[in-house]
Amino acid sequence: MRMLVVDDSDLIRRAIRRTLEKPNDEIRTAGTGIEALHVVERFDPQIVTMDLSMPQMDGLTCLEGILKMRPKARILVISALRDKPTAVEAVRRGAHGFLLKPFTPEALSFEIEDLIS
Amino acid sequence: MKDVLRSATVAAAPLGGVLALAAGVLLWSLARGSGGGGWAATGFALDFVGLALLAGGLLVPAMRERAAAAARENDLEHENAQLVARANELEVARRESDVVLSSVRGHLMLIDSSFFIQRRYSNELEEVFHQREAGNENLINVFQRLLSERMFKTSRDYLTLLFDPSKKERTVLKVNPLDEVEVNVVGADGSPLLRYLCFNFRRIIENGAISRVLVTVEDVTERTALERQLRDSENQKVRQFELLIGILHVDPRALDGFVAMATEKLASVDEALKASDFSSATTGQTALLRQRLDVVLQCVHNIKGNASLLRLEHFEMKAQEFEQKVIDLKHRGALGGDDFMTLVMALSDFRGDLDSLQSLRVKLASIQRAVEIREEVGDDLITDVRTLASGIAKKLGLEVRIDADGFDTRDLPAAQRLVVKDVLIQLTRNSLAHGIEKPEQRAAAGKPRVATIDIHPLADVPPRSFGFSFRDDGHGLDAEKIKRRALVVGLLPPERANDVEDSEIASFIFAPGFSTADQATVDSGRGMGMNVIKQRVVDDSAGEIAVNSEVGNFCEFSFILPTAVPALAAAGR
Numbered sequence: 001m002r003m004l005v006v007d008d009s010d011l012i013r014r015a016i017r018r019t020l021e022k023p024n025d026e027i028r029t030a031g032t033g034i035e036a037l038h039v040v041e042r043f044d045p046q047i048v049t050m051d052l053s054m055p056q057m058d059g060l061t062c063l064e065g066i067l068k069m070r071p072k073a074r075i076l077v078i079s080a081l082r083d084k085p086t087a088v089e090a091v092r093r094g095a096h097g098f099l100l101k102p103f104t105p106e107a108l109s110f111e112i113e114d115l116i117s
Numbered sequence: 118m119k120d121v122l123r124s125a126t127v128a129a130a131p132l133g134g135v136l137a138l139a140a141g142v143l144l145w146s147l148a149r150g151s152g153g154g155g156w157a158a159t160g161f162a163l164d165f166v167g168l169a170l171l172a173g174g175l176l177v178p179a180m181r182e183r184a185a186a187a188a189r190e191n192d193l194e195h196e197n198a199q200l201v202a203r204a205n206e207l208e209v210a211r212r213e214s215d216v217v218l219s220s221v222r223g224h225l226m227l228i229d230s231s232f233f234i235q236r237r238y239s240n241e242l243e244e245v246f247h248q249r250e251a252g253n254e255n256l257i258n259v260f261q262r263l264l265s266e267r268m269f270k271t272s273r274d275y276l277t278l279l280f281d282p283s284k285k286e287r288t289v290l291k292v293n294p295l296d297e298v299e300v301n302v303v304g305a306d307g308s309p310l311l312r313y314l315c316f317n318f319r320r321i322i323e324n325g326a327i328s329r330v331l332v333t334v335e336d337v338t339e340r341t342a343l344e345r346q347l348r349d350s351e352n353q354k355v356r357q358f359e360l361l362i363g364i365l366h367v368d369p370r371a372l373d374g375f376v377a378m379a380t381e382k383l384a385s386v387d388e389a390l391k392a393s394d395f396s397s398a399t400t401g402q403t404a405l406l407r408q409r410l411d412v413v414l415q416c417v418h419n420i421k422g423n424a425s426l427l428r429l430e431h432f433e434m435k436a437q438e439f440e441q442k443v444i445d446l447k448h449r450g451a452l453g454g455d456d457f458m459t460l461v462m463a464l465s466d467f468r469g470d471l472d473s474l475q476s477l478r479v480k481l482a483s484i485q486r487a488v489e490i491r492e493e494v495g496d497d498l499i500t501d502v503r504t505l506a507s508g509i510a511k512k513l514g515l516e517v518r519i520d521a522d523g524f525d526t527r528d529l530p531a532a533q534r535l536v537v538k539d540v541l542i543q544l545t546r547n548s549l550a551h552g553i554e555k556p557e558q559r560a561a562a563g564k565p566r567v568a569t570i571d572i573h574p575l576a577d578v579p580p581r582s583f584g585f586s587f588r589d590d591g592h593g594l595d596a597e598k599i600k601r602r603a604l605v606v607g608l609l610p611p612e613r614a615n616d617v618e619d620s621e622i623a624s625f626i627f628a629p630g631f632s633t634a635d636q637a638t639v640d641s642g643r644g645m646g647m648n649v650i651k652q653r654v655v656d657d658s659a660g661e662i663a664v665n666s667e668v669g670n671f672c673e674f675s676f677i678l679p680t681a682v683p684a685l686a687a688a689g690r
Contacts, residue, residue: 084294085271091284091292092274097292114287 004045005029006036006062008054009077012101016078017050019105020112033057037065045073047115049099049108052079052086060089067094074115079105118447157292227321227329230280232256245314245336246302255382256332263300263314272298279330286320293318297341313341358662360470361477363431369482375423376475379432379621383471386464389413390457406457407447414443415461435470439463498526498534499572502541506570509549516556517549521572529583533678536653536660537585543646544674545570552591552672562669564590581662581680588673596622606631623664627651654678 005016005027014030021027028043030036034049034057046067052059059077066073076097077090087098099111224245227235232255246259260272271294278289286508304310311488315337321329364372389412421436442463499521526534548570556566568590575584596619603609603625609617625631627650654660659677 030509046619081292084292085267087292088275088278088294091278091288096285096288098288114285 001025002045003027003047004039006050008032008065019108033062036062040066040069044070047074049076049078052077052090058114060093063090063095076115120396224334226332228256228332229329232276245334268298280327282327297337312336312338357473360431360473363429367427368618371427372478375427378423379420379471382420383468386413386416390461410443410447418445435467439467498538498541499524502545506545513549514555515549515553516567517553518567518572519570524572524574530680533583533680536658536678539653540650540676543650548589548591552589554592578677582677583680584677586673586675588671590671593668593670593672594623599625632684634658
């Protein structure tokens, strides 16, 4: 499985990677939306987890950009849902799943399973 | 529920309360596993809400079929029997549905894919929406009336998502933007009301498609208000704590000074803002209002300076903000009375914090007073000794006073202080148990009825050591009694009984298990007291003990304790 983890917090990136990484998986990470788009250009992720509030490029724009390049990618938004309209907008623009921060490793694994099924 | 009503009427015309019955029948047939073939509810747990909803969906075709059958049936008798049976069934079902509906929180409605409110299961919907006719209306219109523009747009998008089969219901439900939404309604008296509503949604799947969405809505204003109150009080606690931390470093008298000064200045600010020419001030009086502002500014600036001096950062910051507000106003072109509302608010806020400060100061003062009282008494070791002595004296019918002027162990290292404490406690017990006579005896011997225990520091001691003496004016050591006891316990060989120095006799009392008391009591007689003293002073602390006693007059113990424990002694422990 090829996965991309997008979050501006290094801590969260590492936590997600630790939870998801299995043998034969390839996980890349990105700290900003722009970086994420660069990664997606070269790397064709099947699954993307991403935050909505990030510096430089907002999550919604990044989400749309990724789906434009890789329409088959499954996207899980992981966010604190501080702004409900943004979350609705993310689902409207094509996010497949939504996970509320803070989250547990179990909840994350469950969401990823749900995304693949 | 119009179509339901119609078909039910055909089938069960004689039955009253048809509407409730119709909903009930569905529940009932579902419970028996006879739910209609093509109907399925997926995407949500079959909880009570789900059941109630299914009921609405199932009802229509099933009832129609039955109604048609009934119409074909000409045998009135047969029909009658059927009706009676069904009436019973419906009654059972109605009771079940009542239970179901009453356990659903909030109010129910169904909307179709163009968001029209189709059915209402609750007549109180109007109440929740604060409008007359909520049925047969588009939910979008309701939202438009109730919500802010941004939330309205979001809710419209959200309703679209609810009917979009490409979006997973689980994901859509997770981002529900209306689970606690602020709405603006008009109250019964026409005044605007702020309420909080909680909307929940569930998809209804019929023939594999999302046919409708079940909506529950509940007024959660009270709950939300409570939650907010709780949050506010938490914040208040945090603020108080920060305030407390912020004033701990400040001298209490300086703090009192600050409170008094700030209170006075705020009173002047209040006066300036309350002045009658303010409330009725027109823009023509701008110059006058500016003058008033200068008074306010001066007062607030003064408070800021004092806060800064005492490093009361919170108040410095507060005053700074207040000051900025005044300056902003000063720079306005024209001023009216209303402009000063912001200052009135700032003033009341500042007052609140000052009140908090004052109440914290009072609490702090009571703690400090408690500490000071202890300090005035002097060494708390002596306090303990006094308490102990008066307790034992009362029990034994003795009268004693402790004279400990000039005795102070507060400069001693903690370890030595503990040694001194143990020694004083043991000696006090011993004096009262063995040395001090009853008041009558004392009087008969020509001594004051009240015995004296004198504890005082020794003046002439080696450097880096602490010396003190403990003296009671009891009957002194009884050499004969000690000698007899020493013989009994084998400390003194019988052959030496008539040939023993007084100093040696005194040393016997420090032997383990040595006691001259006839009976062991709580306060004496276990023979451990003096041995403990020797261990603590000589063995553990490399100190010295001297005993001086005069029969009938006094017994005095003197101690010299090194204030730094020798390395050897310490290592040997």
